[in-house]
Amino acid sequence: MQERIRNFSIIAHVDHGKSTLADRILQMTKAVSDREMREQFLDSLELERERGITIKASAVRLFYQAKDGQTYTFNLIDTPGHVDFGYEVSRALAAVEGVLLVVDASQGVEAQTIANFYLAQEHQHTIIPVINKIDLPGAQPLEVALEVEEVLGLPADDCVFASGKTGQGVEDILEAIVAKIPAPAGQPHNPTQALIFDSIFDAYQGVIPYVRMMEGSLKPGDRIRIWSTAKEFNVDRVGVFRPGQLEPTSSLGPGEVGWVTARINAIGDAQVGDTLTLADNPCAEPYPGFKPAKPVVFAGIYPTDTQEYNRLREALEKLKLNDAALSFEPETSEALGFGFRCGFLGLLHAEIVQERLEREFDLDLIATAPSVIYRVTLTDGSQTEIHNPSELPTSDRIQAVYEPYVKLTVYTPEEYVGPIMQLLQEKRGKMANMEYIGKRVELVYEVPFGEILYDFHDRLKSISRGYASMDYEQIGYREGELVKVSILVNEEPVDALAFIAHKDKAYSVGREIVDKLGEVIPRQQFAVPIQAAIGGKIIARATVKALRKDVLAKCYGGDISRKKKLLEKQKEGKKRMKSIGKVEVPQEAFLAVLSTGKE
Numbered sequence: 293m294q295e296r297i298r299n300f301s302i303i304a305h306v307d308h309g310k311s312t313l314a315d316r317i318l319q320m321t322k323a324v325s326d327r328e329m330r331e332q333f334l335d336s337l338e339l340e341r342e343r344g345i346t347i348k349a350s351a352v353r354l355f356y357q358a359k360d361g362q363t364y365t366f367n368l369i370d371t372p373g374h375v376d377f378g379y380e381v382s383r384a385l386a387a388v389e390g391v392l393l394v395v396d397a398s399q400g401v402e403a404q405t406i407a408n409f410y411l412a413q414e415h416q417h418t419i420i421p422v423i424n425k426i427d428l429p430g431a432q433p434l435e436v437a438l439e440v441e442e443v444l445g446l447p448a449d450d451c452v453f454a455s456g457k458t459g460q461g462v463e464d465i466l467e468a469i470v471a472k473i474p475a476p477a478g479q480p481h482n483p484t485q486a487l488i489f490d491s492i493f494d495a496y497q498g499v500i501p502y503v504r505m506m507e508g509s510l511k512p513g514d515r516i517r518i519w520s521t522a523k524e525f526n527v528d529r530v531g532v533f534r535p536g537q538l539e540p541t542s543s544l545g546p547g548e549v550g551w552v553t554a555r556i557n558a559i560g561d562a563q564v565g566d567t568l569t570l571a572d573n574p575c576a577e578p579y580p581g582f583k584p585a586k587p588v589v590f591a592g593i594y595p596t597d598t599q600e601y602n603r604l605r606e607a608l609e610k611l612k613l614n615d616a617a618l619s620f621e622p623e624t625s626e627a628l629g630f631g632f633r634c635g636f637l638g639l640l641h642a643e644i645v646q647e648r649l650e651r652e653f654d655l656d657l658i659a660t661a662p663s664v665i666y667r668v669t670l671t672d673g674s675q676t677e678i679h680n681p682s683e684l685p686t687s688d689r690i691q692a693v694y695e696p697y698v699k700l701t702v703y704t705p706e707e708y709v710g711p712i713m714q715l716l717q718e719k720r721g722k723m724a725n726m727e728y729i730g731k732r733v734e735l736v737y738e739v740p741f742g743e744i745l746y747d748f749h750d751r752l753k754s755i756s757r758g759y760a761s762m763d764y765e766q767i768g769y770r771e772g773e774l775v776k777v778s779i780l781v782n783e784e785p786v787d788a789l790a791f792i793a794h795k796d797k798a799y800s801v802g803r804e805i806v807d808k809l810g811e812v813i814p815r816q817q818f819a820v821p822i823q824a825a826i827g828g829k830i831i832a833r834a835t836v837k838a839l840r841k842d843v844l845a846k847c848y849g850g851d852i853s854r855k856k857k858l859l860e861k862q863k864e865g866k867k868r869m870k871s872i873g874k875v876e877v878p879q880e881a882f883l884a885v886l887s888t889g890k891e
């Protein structure tokens with residue numbers, strides 16, 4: 293019964309306890325038995341469980357017997373909390389009518405609490421504030437409820453107090469979902485309109501779109517059409533999400549959340565965000581309101597073994613299906629050979645993609661330092677986008693370089709405002725606004741995106757003892773005095789190591805990088821000079837001294853097992869190395885720029 297369906301998401305600042313609460317909801321609705329219950333059930337990717345964060349949004353259908361005696365169908369769509377994955381949050385939100393906005397009772401409102409709140413508000417969703425982790429000794433539930441009222445304008449009286457850990461208050465949450473979140477609209481006899489909010493790739497069944505039925509219905513045997521490509525397929529099976537499995541059903545009706553198999557083989561035939569309809573009775577319009585995923589950070593990904601190029605391409609194609617925000621195109625590097633320039637939503641996203649490629653596809657990769665996209669106006673008046681720092685033309689051909697800016701919001705207890713402003717100044721930020729909200733301060737700055745890409749979040753956390761939080765959005769391009777710094781290893785420029793920096797910082801960053809490279813490049817049979825240069829001018833230099841002894845020399849006369857161990861260690865060390873000219877360069881070297889700027 294459609295009126296007893298409730299579709300909702302859980303949104304929160306990172307670590308405020310979404311996944312734990314989702315687990316408890318699963319358990320209390322008996323979706324999984326206590327025996328089956330394992331921590332963070334919805335985080336099905338191995339990587340997610342290991343890192344303790346949610347990367348992919350996942351959906352599950354639950355049944356709840358409410359106090360009014362009726363059984364309700366809940367579709368819970370879990371969302372990730374990290375700022376890189378805002379896109380997944382917005383996709384999840386398009387598929388629901390309401391959200392639980394979870395706020396940690398010991399941390400209070402944080403930057404992404406606010407950002408997610410606005411996202412939910414834009415969708416005009418019902419928002420149920422949940423003050424979570426009330427079991428913690430440091431919990432201040434009432435203060436936090438008042439903060440929610442003050443900062444977000446949600447009445448403190450509407451807050452539900454709960455602990456995902458102990459289960460306290462979780463029943464109140466379930467009752468609030470029934471009482472406050474509206475049943476989905478949509479008519480069974482209207483032309484079918486289904487929103488693809490996610491998809492996975494299955495080796496046997498091809499692309500499996502995850503859909504939210506907005507209008508009409510869908511059943512096996514239907515001929516479907518994908519709106520933007522006009523491609524048609526026959527539906528094999530439809531079904532719903534049960535914990536840990538895809539459960540087939542006879543049909544999907546309006547308001548339901550489920551999956552479709554239709555032997556969609558070609559990657560790209562059923563993209564996330566697209567609308568699925570029936571070929572013989574199509575809907576008039578696609579479902580609107582999707583925020584397209586736009587990569588903002590680019591990095592090169594290369595196989596350590598050049599033979600693996602095709603396998604890497606296949607892996608990227610498969611991964612892209614499961615990760616709509618990833619983009620890639622072939623790239624050649626003099627230093628690294630054939631690989632791909634990949635676009636990501638942020639640094640964490642880049643790291644996760646690399647890790648998934650290595651684990652799920654068993655590839656050995658070298659990644660270059662992620663960089664933002666620069667725009668250049670050339671002296672002949674033409675404009676170009678720079679996705680790879682090594683492509684920046686020489687200064688005589690450049691009229692102006694533009695760098696992307698973000699509006700950065702930092703939310704912090706007032707005692708840390710001084711050091712945070714200093715940090716922002718160092719990052720070339722300009723203050724746009726500063727507002728006191730109780731004992732907290734909201735700082736709004738306009739900052740070059742490239743400046744906050746690498747270490748900003750870590751430094752913000754460390755100078756505020758973990759209390760400050762941040763969120764950002766892109767606000768366009770501004771002209772900057774930017775230069776390309778080339779890095780030469782053994783007198784040879786290495787394109788994959790080049791980076792772009794503000795002219796006032798180029799010297800110090802160049803210095804730091806050659807020093808760092810001097811540390812991480814292992815000694816070779818000969819001395820290796822490492823240099824940083826702007827144009828033809830060398831600005832910094834370091835030397836990797838020549839190797840004096842063979843590693844095995846130490847074992848002369850020693851026992852054989854030790855010798856073996858050393859050889860193994862050496863082999864291990866060889867992995868993820870790339871020969872540049874005659875020099876073996878390890879993965880770390882390509883990421884040296886990431887560790888600059890730390891004190």
Ligand SMILES: Nc1nc2c(ncn2[C@@H]2O[C@H](COP(=O)(O)OP(=O)(O)OP(=O)(O)O)[C@@H](O)[C@H]2O)c(=O)[nH]1
Binds near residue numbers: 425456
């Ligand atoms: N004491 C207490 N700890 C909790 C509670 N809920 C979650 N935690 C802990 O808080 C940490 C974060 O919880 P998660 O559920 O992973 O948080 P999350 O918001 O899902 O995190 P992301 O998926 O990374 O966004 C974990 O160490 C949990 O054990 C709670 O109600 N009480």
